[in-house]
Amino acid sequence: MTKSRSAYSVPGKQGKLDTHIIVVWVDNEAGVLARVAGLFSSRGYSIESLAVAEVDPKLNISRITIVTTGTPQVIEQIKLQLKKLVPVHKVADFKREDKNVIFKEMALFKLVGNNSKREKALKACKKYNGVILDKTNKSVVIQITALRREIDAMSKNLKKYGLVSISRTGAVAMTRGSEVFK
C-alpha cells in the first residue's frame, strides 16, 4: 500500500468480476440517456457497450442495453440504482454466459482491394450472415451480426483482405422462447 495519507479507508478485497448485460426500459424523454450514463460514470461503473433506441412509439418507451462488468455486489447496486431513476420502468439483468438469452452486435466492414481479396473476405463473413450493402470495383461494405468476440476476431481476420474501416454497435439482447421479461 502506498502512503497516500488519503482521508478515507483503504479498499477491501475485490471480488470476482462478471460481465452482465443490463436491459433498461425507460421513458423516451430529454436527458434520459444522460441520466443512465451519468449514473454509471458517477458511481464508477463501467460501460463496455451501449445500445439505445425507441421500441414503443405509442407508449414512448426506449430500450437501453448496457454491457458492463462488476462484482456481484456492484451488479446488484447497478440494478437498484437504475430502478430508482424516475424515467426507468424496469431493469433486466443477464449474465453473458446465459444460454437462454440471445446477444447480438452488428458490424459494418469496409474493404478496399482486388476482386479475389473481396471474395475471400465475403467467404470469411459467411458464418455471421454477411450481407453486402455496397459494392464498387475497388471496394465492398459488408454487414455481419455476431457476438462481440466474434466481431473482434473478424476485425483482426479481415485486415489481410484490405479492411479500412469498421463501424459497430453495442450489444442487444433478447430471451429465447415464448417468455417475455416482465
Added chain:
Amino acid sequence: MPKLYSGAEIVFKCLEDQGVNIVFGYPGGAILPIYDELKNHKFVKHILVRHEQGAGHAAEGYARSSGKPGVLFVTSGPGATNTVTALTDAYMDSIPLVCITGQVPTHLIGTDAFQECDTTGITRPCTKHNWLVKNIKDLGKTIHKAFEIATTGRPGPVLVDIPKDVQFQKTSYTKYKKQKKLNGKKHNHFSQKDIDELIKLMSKSSKPIFYTGGGVINSGPKASALLRELVNTTGFPITSTLQGLGAYPGEDNQFLGMLGMHGSYEANNAMHDCDLMINIGARFDDRITGKIDEFSPKSKKVHIDIDPSSINKIVKVNLAIVGDVAEVITSTIKTIKKVKPNFAKSNKQKISKWWEKIEKWRSIKSFDFVNSTELIKPQYAVQRLYELTKNKDTYITTEVGQHQMWAAQHYKFDKPNRWMTSGGLGTMGYGLPAAVGVQVAHPNKLVIDIAGEASVLMTMQEMSTAVQYSLPIKIFILNNEYMGMVRQWQELLHDKNYSESYTAALPDFVKLAEAYGCVGIRATKPEELDDKIIEMINTDRPVIFDCVVDKEENCFPMIPSGKPHNQMLLGPKDQKENKITKKGKTLV
C-alpha cells in the same frame, strides 16, 4: 372555456395546492415573471436571502425542522450554480427540497446566452430528479410531480427549470390529484414473513443493539414515538448516527450515545461485540463503520430502510426489510405483542450480561475532558449551553468540524426534528442559513447555531437576512481561530504541520454583529460563560456570540482510521495514546 393562467401564475397555483407558505429565494433576470406574480399570492411569504446557497440551506433547515418540503426560487446561471452545494447537501442527507430555477427563453437555450447554464445537466447528479419545462402545458403537472418525488420514498431535492418565455405563456390549470403509486414504484416491500424473521432473531439474541439513523427522523414524528416503544418493549440498547439524534431521548439509560468516528466508547464497542445489529434507517456510512473488514464481525445484521439500493451497498446483511420505518416498526410491535407478550420480561435475563458489559464500557466516560479554570473548554461551553437551554424546546443547527462533534456529543436531544446538521456532505457554512430556515418555521422557538469561526464566515452574509425578518437566531461560535478539525488531523496525522489551518485575520465578531444590526456578545473566561449565555437567550434579536475557547483542544474519543470499532482513541486521560500506526495515518 377554462380560465387561462400564465406560467408564473401556475407556479403559485401549484404551491397553493401543495400547501406551501414559505419560499426562500433571490430574484434575477430569468425568474422575474415569477417574482412579479409574488404580490398577488398572499398565502406565500418570501424570504430574501443574501446568496443562493443560503436559500438552499435555509430551505433545508425549514424542511428538517418542520417535516415539510423546503421551496426555493433562484434565477438562471449563477443563481442555479450557487444552489448546487445546498442541493448536494440535501441529496446526501435526504432532505426534501423543491428548487424552482429561471432559465433563459427557450429560443436562446444552447446559445451561451447571458446568465445561461445547463442547469438540469449540472444538477442531475445532485437531485432525485429534475426537469426543464419547455412546454407550458407540462408546467403544472411537472411541479406537482416534483413535490411528490421530493417527499415520497427516501426524500431528496428536485429541481424544475422554467424558461422565461414559459413563465409568460398561458394555459389552463388542472387541480392536483394525489397519485397512489409513483411510476410503479412503491415503497413498502416487506411482508409479515420478514417481521417474523426479525422477531425470531431478536428473541434468540443475547447481545443485541439498535443502530438508528436519519431514516427514523424522515419517517416522521410517529416513527420516533414507535421507536421509543420498540426500544422500551425489548430492553435492547440503542445507538444513533449523527443524523438520527433526537429520534430517541439522549438522556435515557438505554441510549448509548452517538456511534462512529467520534462516537461514544460504549456505542462503538457494543456495535463491535454485538450478536444482532438492527439498523433502522441508517446507511453504514464510512464515518460509522470504520474498517469494513472488521466491522462488527460476530453479528447477524438486519437492515430496515426505505431505499432498496441502501441494502447490501456497503455491508452485507442477513435480513433486509425494505419499507417505511414507521410501518416496519408498527408491524414489529404488533407482532411482538401478539406472539411474545412478555418479551421484555423473558428477555431481561438473557441480555443482562450484555448490559453489564455495556455499563463497564460506559464507566470509562469517553466524552469526558479535562476542564480548565483559565480557558473555556469547547466541550464545557456546549455542556453549559445545553444545561441552560434544555427546558426550552431548543432547535440546534451546526456548521461542520470539531464544534459539530462536540455539539453531537454533549447536547442531548429529546425530540426529533430539533437537530439540523450537515452529515453526508459536511458543508461548512450550513448552520447559519439553516438556523434562518428553522426560525422561519418556528418563529417563537429558541434556535441556536453551534458554530465554528471558520465555517460561519462562509455564509455570514445571511445575518443580514435574519435581521431583515427579525429572526432572533443565536450564532454560538466556538472560536479557536483554527479550522479545528483540520488542525486536529494535522496534529495527529501530519506531524503537526499546521498547513493553512490558522485564520490569522478574523473579524471582531462583536463589532461584526453590530455592523449587521444585531447583538454581539463575547465570553473569554469560564466564570462569565453562564451569565453571557443567559444574556444571549434573553435577547430578543439575532445574536452573534463569540465564545473564545481553548485553541488546542482535540475532539475525542476517535476511531483512528484503519481501526475497527473496538480500538478507539480516548482523550488525554488515556495512557494508550500512540495507537495511530503509520499505516493508520493514511486512512483517516
